Amino acid sequence: MSEHSKIIEIEVLRYNPETDKVPSPQVFEVPFTDDMSVLQGIQYIKDHLDGSLSFRWSCRMAICGSCGMMINGVPHLSCETFLRDYYPARVRVEALNHFPIERDLVINMEGFIKKLESIQPYIIPKEPRTLAQGEYLQTPEELNRYEQFSSCINCMLCYAACPQFGLNPEFIGPAATALLHRYNVDTRDGAKEERMELVHSEEGVFHCTAVGYCSEVCPKHVDPANAVNQNKTNSAMDYFLRFISPKGGAK
Amino acid sequence: MNKRRPYVRPMDGWWRKNPYFVEYMIHESTALFVAAYAAVLLFGLLRLSQGEAAWNAWLNTLGSSWFILFHLAALLAISYHTYTWFKIMPRTMPPVVIGGERLPAWAITGTGLAAAAAACLGLLAIVWGMAR
Numbered sequence A: 001m002s003e004h005s006k007i008i009e010i011e012v013l014r015y016n017p018e019t020d021k022v023p024s025p026q027v028f029e030v031p032f033t034d035d036m037s038v039l040q041g042i043q044y045i046k047d048h049l050d051g052s053l054s055f056r057w058s059c060r061m062a063i064c065g066s067c068g069m070m071i072n073g074v075p076h077l078s079c080e081t082f083l084r085d086y087y088p089a090r091v092r093v094e095a096l097n098h099f100p101i102e103r104d105l106v107i108n109m110e111g112f113i114k115k116l117e118s119i120q121p122y123i124i125p126k127e128p129r130t131l132a133q134g135e136y137l138q139t140p141e142e143l144n145r146y147e148q149f150s151s152c153i154n155c156m157l158c159y160a161a162c163p164q165f166g167l168n169p170e171f172i173g174p175a176a177t178a179l180l181h182r183y184n185v186d187t188r189d190g191a192k193e194e195r196m197e198l199v200h201s202e203e204g205v206f207h208c209t210a211v212g213y214c215s216e217v218c219p220k221h222v223d224p225a226n227a228v229n230q231n232k233t234n235s236a237m238d239y240f241l242r243f244i245s246p247k248g249g250a251k
Numbered sequence B: 001m002n003k004r005r006p007y008v009r010p011m012d013g014w015w016r017k018n019p020y021f022v023e024y025m026i027h028e029s030t031a032l033f034v035a036a037y038a039a040v041l042l043f044g045l046l047r048l049s050q051g052e053a054a055w056n057a058w059l060n061t062l063g064s065s066w067f068i069l070f071h072l073a074a075l076l077a078i079s080y081h082t083y084t085w086f087k088i089m090p091r092t093m094p095p096v097v098i099g100g101e102r103l104p105a106w107a108i109t110g111t112g113l114a115a116a117a118a119a120c121l122g123l124l125a126i127v128w129g130m131a132r
């Protein structure tokens, strides 16, 4: 048996903005070995069959978050998804759902980047701290509160899994809310009130109808649905608190 | 010239494209049975306020085979609704930490389902006791 004894069909949804009105599928026959990921299959196409195929990737080890694609209709990191699991059937590859297609498998992520910026994804100290005061100390319990949400690699699979984001692209969505929550529950941070304005807003968490598929597809077990739904409660609490406490609640 | 022309895919029929979404639509639609059942009960309350004859007429209607069929369907739908409700519950609440350990999802779902079952049995026992 030769090394490339098996051939799998990979169907790619192609789109060239300069020539195509709408995307259309193209099938490639790709020789593969059992250790080959879907990403490697697509790289084979680019290297040997059609150099114009466009897609994003970098680390090949499920950590950079750039190789997300719909594989047989399910959002996956293509570098940790294996061709052998689909063989002998054809595997269908498409750009991440709910995002505009820039070209072939490359999506437009401007909206997501804007959302990330808007949540201020960095620690904003409660008060300025001098070097002489030394580092912040945190207990393991305090770390536990946000650690899970800090594992996000910005792969956007959760957005491709969220029909509410598909129906309303303004919705802040799973990953951005998970990161917002990550900073809000960090004891070193003091900007919760500012971030809560986003949670309460028109684009905020109440678009979510608890479909829960975002958490299902997340490769890093961030459970973004949990962050979104905890913040529905937080938002409701803020709303009611303002009736009893002049200081509590949103502006 | 700008060669970019991002293509936005339509959302029509989105829920039919993934079994996960089909199940979501099914369990969301079982909420209609919850609403219908509540409406039937509220109507009973209204009839009760209108006196004995009205109340007995309502009880009679409930005895018809159509209403028994409706109640069977509602029982099935509401049971499924309860199951999916508690299944998603761990995703919707803050972490519960007991003795330094985070309560696993199955324990939260299990507690919810057990509480629902206990409430149903308790209610049945009370009604049984009153009917005797």
Ligand code: SF4
Pocket (backbone or CB within 6 Å): A151, A152, A153, A154, A155, A156, A157, A158, A159, A174, A175, A178, A214, A217, A218, A219, A220, A221, A222, A223, A224
């Ligand atoms: S929450 Fe999970 S699925 Fe969403 S972007 Fe982060 S790592 Fe990816």
Ligand code: FES
Pocket (backbone or CB within 6 Å): A057, A058, A059, A060, A061, A062, A063, A064, A065, A066, A067, A068, A077, A078, A079, A080
């Ligand atoms: S290539 Fe980096 S996550 Fe797949």
